[in-house]
Amino acid sequence: MLEITPKAIEILRKRNEPIFLELPRRVTGCCLQIQECPMVRFGRPREHSRYEERSIDGQSVWVPMGFPDDLRLTLTVSVFLGFKRLVLEGWRLI
Numbered sequence: 001m002l003e004i005t006p007k008a009i010e011i012l013r014k015r016n017e018p019i020f021l022e023l024p025r026r027v028t029g030c031c032l033q034i035q036e037c038p039m040v041r042f043g044r045p046r047e048h049s050r051y052e053e054r055s056i057d058g059q060s061v062w063v064p065m066g067f068p069d070d071l072r073l074t075l076t077v078s079v080f081l082g083f084k085r086l087v088l089e090g091w092r093l094i
Helices: 006-015
Strands: 002-004 019-022 039-042 051-056 059-064 073-080 083-089
Touching (some): 002 006, 002 051, 002 059, 006 073
């Protein structure tokens, strides 16, 4: 389940663009598998066939096919030195 905070919705409405979650590649070893947190990008993904579009709180969000729905994730705003960016909270290395 993916939720969007009010501050993140404010930024999305100002930009008036869809966003997509870009999954980093999965690192696999003999004993483990790790995948870092997806990055939040503005616009549409290049490879549409690998994504599905969802409407969350009235916002267009493209998520990768097979994206885990059992995780409770929140799209929020991170501020560093006055610069704001959208980030995903609640991701665990899977």
